[in-house]
Amino acid sequence: MSENILEVTDLSVEFTTYGGTVKAVRDVSFNVERGKTLAIVGESGCGKSVTVQSIMGLTPTPPGKITSGSAKLNGREILGLPTREANQFRGVEIGMIFQDPMTSLNPTMTIGDQIAETLMVHRGKSRRDAFNQAVELLARTHIPEATKRAKQYPFEFSGGMLQRAMIAQSLACGPAILIADEPTTALDVTIQAQILEIMLELQRTENMSIILITHDLAVVARIADNVAVMYAGEIIESGSVDDIFYQSAHPYTVGLRSAMPSNTGDRDKQLLPIAGSPPDLFSPPKGCGYYARCPYAMEACHESAPDPYTLTEGHIARCWLHHDDAPPTDVIHRVTR
Amino acid sequence: MIVYTLKRLLAGVITVWFIATATFIAMHQVPGDPLLNDKAVSAEIRKNLERRYGLDKPITHQYLIFLRNMLPPNPDFGISFTQQNRRVNDIIKDHFPVSAILGLLAIFFSAAGGVLFGALTAIYRNRLPDIVIMFLVILGISVPSFVFAALGQLLLVNVNSLMGYSLIPVAGWGSFTHMLMPSLVLGLGTMALLTRLMRTSMLDVVNEDYIKTARAKGLSPQRIFFKHQLRNAILPVITVLGPQIAVITTGGFIVELVFAIPGLGRYFVQAVQQLDYTVIMGTTVFYGAFLVFMVIVVDILYGFIDPRVRVQ
Numbered sequence: 320m321s322e323n324i325l326e327v328t329d330l331s332v333e334f335t336t337y338g339g340t341v342k343a344v345r346d347v348s349f350n351v352e353r354g355k356t357l358a359i360v361g362e363s364g365c366g367k368s369v370t371v372q373s374i375m376g377l378t379p380t381p382p383g384k385i386t387s388g389s390a391k392l393n394g395r396e397i398l399g400l401p402t403r404e405a406n407q408f409r410g411v412e413i414g415m416i417f418q419d420p421m422t423s424l425n426p427t428m429t430i431g432d433q434i435a436e437t438l439m440v441h442r443g444k445s446r447r448d449a450f451n452q453a454v455e456l457l458a459r460t461h462i463p464e465a466t467k468r469a470k471q472y473p474f475e476f477s478g479g480m481l482q483r484a485m486i487a488q489s490l491a492c493g494p495a496i497l498i499a500d501e502p503t504t505a506l507d508v509t510i511q512a513q514i515l516e517i518m519l520e521l522q523r524t525e526n527m528s529i530i531l532i533t534h535d536l537a538v539v540a541r542i543a544d545n546v547a548v549m550y551a552g553e554i555i556e557s558g559s560v561d562d563i564f565y566q567s568a569h570p571y572t573v574g575l576r577s578a579m580p581s582n583t584g585d586r587d588k589q590l591l592p593i594a595g596s597p598p599d600l601f602s603p604p605k606g607c608g609y610y611a612r613c614p615y616a617m618e619a620c621h622e623s624a625p626d627p628y629t630l631t632e633g634h635i636a637r638c639w640l641h642h643d644d645a646p647p648t649d650v651i652h653r654v655t656r
Numbered sequence: 657m658i659v660y661t662l663k664r665l666l667a668g669v670i671t672v673w674f675i676a677t678a679t680f681i682a683m684h685q686v687p688g689d690p691l692l693n694d695k696a697v698s699a700e701i702r703k704n705l706e707r708r709y710g711l712d713k714p715i716t717h718q719y720l721i722f723l724r725n726m727l728p729p730n731p732d733f734g735i736s737f738t739q740q741n742r743r744v745n746d747i748i749k750d751h752f753p754v755s756a757i758l759g760l761l762a763i764f765f766s767a768a769g770g771v772l773f774g775a776l777t778a779i780y781r782n783r784l785p786d787i788v789i790m791f792l793v794i795l796g797i798s799v800p801s802f803v804f805a806a807l808g809q810l811l812l813v814n815v816n817s818l819m820g821y822s823l824i825p826v827a828g829w830g831s832f833t834h835m836l837m838p839s840l841v842l843g844l845g846t847m848a849l850l851t852r853l854m855r856t857s858m859l860d861v862v863n864e865d866y867i868k869t870a871r872a873k874g875l876s877p878q879r880i881f882f883k884h885q886l887r888n889a890i891l892p893v894i895t896v897l898g899p900q901i902a903v904i905t906t907g908g909f910i911v912e913l914v915f916a917i918p919g920l921g922r923y924f925v926q927a928v929q930q931l932d933y934t935v936i937m938g939t940t941v942f943y944g945a946f947l948v949f950m951v952i953v954v955d956i957l958y959g960f961i962d963p964r965v966r967v968q
Contacts, residue, residue, distance in 0.1 A: 377871055402877060410874030417872075422865040427887050427962055436883070437873045472963040488873070 324495055324528050325351040325374075330388030330398070332366075332373045335381060339601045343369045345552040347388070351496060356522065356529040358539040358560075360575075361549035364597065367532045370549070371498050374398065375415060376405040393495070411441050414489025418501040420481035424473040430457070430484045431469030437491040456487040460517055479510035486517060490525070497522075498530045503538060515542055536579050540564060545633075548572050551597050551608035558634030568628075568636035568651060570613045607639065615640055615648050657959060664955055668948045675944035679937050680722055684715060688931050709734065709934075726941065733938030738930045744938035747923055752942070754829060755912070755919035759905035761835055762843035766904070767897060769847040771890060774854020775881075778889075781859065789851065796848025801907075804841045805914040812837055827916040838915040842908055846900045850893055857889040864888070891962055898954035902947040 332344040344366040351357050359367045372378045374390045374397065390398040397408055409415075417423040425433055434456055435449035444452070450469065457465035460483040473481060482502060489497055499518065503511035519542055522529055533539060539546055540560065547557040548571065556569040567573045574593040581588075595612040598604050607613070607620040619625075619639045628641035640651050706712045710721045725732045733744035773793075777786040812826045824833050861867065862885065870880045909921025920939060927935035959965045 375872055377868060406874040406876060408874070409872055415869075415872040417865060417869060419865060423869045425866045425870070425884050425888070426964065427891075428883070429963075436875070440873075440875055440879065474964050485869070488869075 322353045323350040324353045324393060325530075326389075326391045327370075327374065328389050330370065330373065330390065331386045332369050332378065333384050333386050335384065341600045342603055343383075343552055343600060344373065345603065347549070347552075347554050349547050349554060349557060351528045351530060352545070353495070353528055354522070354526045355544040356531055356542055357545045357547065358531045358533060358543035359547045359549055360533055360536065360539055362534055362597065364600075365549045366552040367549055368500055371415075371500060371530060371532060375409060375413065375498065376400060376402070377415075410437050410489075410494075411492045412494055413496045413498060414492070414494040415498040415500065416482065416485040416489050416502050419505045420478055420485050421473070421505070423485060424481060426473050429470055429472055430476065434469075434484070434488045434491055437488060441492050453487070453491070456491060457484060459490070459521070460484070460487045462487070478506050479513060482506060482510075482514050483517060486514075486521070490521065493525065494527065496528045496530060498532075500532045501534070502531070503535070504533070511538070518542065536575060548575070551603060552600055553608060553637065555609065555638070556636040558630075562631070562634040566630070566634070568630055568634065568641065569609075569638045570615050570640070570651065571609050573651065574612075607637075615651070617645070619645075660959060660965075661952075661956055664952045668952050671948045672941065672945045675948075676723070676726060676937075676941045677719075679940045679944075680719055683933060683937060684718075686931065705737070722937070733941070734934035736927075736932055736935050738927075738932045738935075744934050747935065748920065748938065748942050751918055751920040751923060752946075754917060755905060755908055755921055756946075758835060758839050758842060758908055758912070758917065758919060759901070761839035762846070762904050762908070763897070763901055764843075765840055766843035766845075766847035766850055766900070767893070769843070770850025771854055771886075771893060773847075773851040774893070775858055775886065775889070777851065777855045778858030778862070779881075786855075790855075793848040793851050796844050797852075801841060801845060802910050802914060804844055805838070805911050808837045808841045809914070827914075829915075829917045834917075838911050838917060842904055842911045846904055849900070850896070853896060854889060854893050857892045858885065861885050861889045887961065891958070894954060894958050894961065898951040901950045901954070905947065905950075906943060 327350070328348045330344055330347045331342070334341040334343055347366070347370055349357065349359075359370065361367050369378060369383075373383070373385055376397075376399070378385075385399050388398060389396055392408060392412060397405070424430065428436075431450050431453045434453035435444075435446065438444045438449035438452055439446060442449075454465045454469045457469055462468050462480060462483050468476075468480075468484075473484075476484065485502075486497075497518070502518070503514050506514060515538065518529060521527065529542075531538070531543060543560045545558065546560050546563040547554045548563065548569065549555070550571050556563065556567070556572050558566075558568075562568075563572060564576070567576060571593070574591075577591040578593060580590060593612055598608050598611065604610060604621075605624065606622055607616075607625050610616050610620045613620065617639060619642070625637045625639045625642075627635045627637050629635050630641070638651070639645055640648060710718045713721075725734065731745075733748070736742045736744060736747065739747075773789050777789050780786045809826050812824050815824065816822050816826070824836060825831075826837075828834055867880060867884060870884045875883075906921070908919060909925055911917070912919040912921050920943075923935065924939045924943070926932075927939065955965075
């Protein structure tokens with residue numbers, strides 16, 4: 320078992336709004352291993368982004384509030400730190416890139432200056448040294464003519480190039496973890512592949528961990544080592560990428576897989592959507608969040624929230640179907656004890 | 657950048673030509689005769705003036721004379737019809753600098769105040785400083801400048817009598833202290849407008865993705881504010897600054913009147929009342945050219961702050 324660089328336990332985040340309190344993230348726990356990629360998947364609004372933004376201290380408080388949990392980076396608690404202390408790990412030990420590279424860079428500052436800024440602030444470098452290193456960083460993300468490009472502004476870059484620049488910026492201080500919040504969602508497919516390739520390459524050379532947030536299972540299959548599937552603010556299944564894809568243990572994971580197009584098999588095969596919509600997080604159901612949409616729902620699922628069941632080492636699912644008394648189903652991977 | 661500047665200048669020249677033509681046409685649509693005033697001029701003088709400006713010729717001819725006289729490098733706007741022995745050029749030369757200094761100082765006050773207070777209200781959003789400043793902003797926008805001018809004078813009178821000597825002069829022109837109160841009063845409305853604009857703009861920028869990026873980079877709140885927020889938030893403010901310079905410099909005549917300042921605005925209004933052809937046309941074209949120039953200056957300034965403008 321490799322070393323955990325980030326350990327998140329029982330993280331819960333709420334948002335207070337005029338309409339009530341949204342329980343956006345509920346008791347989320349996961350670990351990130353050194354040099355490995357953890358993918359957090361789930362549909363829109365299931366709390367993926369809020370989870371990582373809370374770890375980074377980027378959720379606005381108020382209206383946001385971290386109600387419980389801890390996040391330990393190399394054994395040090397980083398959750399809910401005041402800004403000054405949070406800034407000692409933000410951009411240094413954890414780098415972050417975002418969904419829309421077009422709006423994620425300051426439009427009135429050159430790309431080089433924005434990358435250099437991180438080095439000037441955290442490494443105390445002079446402007447000239449920092450700028451030169453920014454050019455090197457741009458070259459490492461395969462931006463052609465990096466010297467010239469560093470002097471340009473974001474509007475002179477394409478989306479893919481901007482995402483490379485974002486990666487270069489997040490790598491400036493050699494972080495142990497790169498958090499990528501839907502890094503390829505706003506890009507077209509060929510550019511997506513290039514960006515993922517660059518991330519994987521840098522992960523190998525830097526021995527860096529990646530937390531990848533996405534709703535694209537194809538991307539997960541390609542680059543993830545471990546996967547956490549989120550639904551309605553909870554992690555409902557987590558395990559290695561093989562566990563999740565080949566031994567899916569939660570009906571939601573099974574549903575996601577059957578909604579996914581495939582290269583093999585019948586071309587006319589219909590994709591199966593998951594009927595219904597996620598529960599209202601203003602008042603989450605007391606039982607399983609997936610109860611209303613689950614084809615295997617039982618009385619117990621409505622009554623109380625399922626316990627996490629460990630199927631094999633590291634493969635955990637929150638579903639009553641793994642209870643010894645549950646009836647057998649054809650698609651859910653079960654381990655009989 | 658150079659091409660951009662040249663393009664703007666060319667457009668400016670054409671605008672000024674339009675202004676001149678429109679003024680000329682408007683002048684000739686006004687009924688009345690400037691030479692038939694209470695103090696009627698003698699037949700001889702009348703003849704001389706008619707010859708000089710081609711007033712006895714067809715209107716197209718007059719227009720050409722008007723344009724030819726106006727051409728750089730030595731534009732000649734002619735002689736005032738009503739004031740003795742004064743060339744329009746001299747009126748502008750003597751009185752415009754006063755208006756310009758007053759106007760620019762007012763712009764400086766309003767821009768500095770607008771950006772400062774706008775940023776403050778955004779930082780203290782929905783808290784006491786925000787509420788107080790926004791209340792004052794509504795006052796600043798809705799109360800006319802002559803009220804502020806009178807209140808300003810009253811304040812100065814009280815301050816001076818409290819001090820026992822004239823610390824800041826209540827009216828008149830001459831030293832820097834003379835300029836303070838009138839320019840502050842003149843800039844107040846614009847300051848209020850810019851404060852509101854800056855507040856909205858700051859609140860927009862705070863929610864931008866690149867501010868989140870800056871926080872994720874581990875920058876201090878101060879650095880994010882000065883390096884990332886302020887510069888982007890100030891763009892809309894600069895956009896309205898150009899037209900506001902127009903409003904302030906031409907709208908200054910009330911303040912000039914209250915504070916007894918020998919500015920150009922007074923002559924401008926007087927000329928319109930007395931149908932003083934040459935002064936009206938001279939000052940209008942001059943004001944027009946000045947304002948077009950200021951708008952171009954603001955546009956070029958914009959190019960320095962926002963790199964996106966330079967290329968388009």
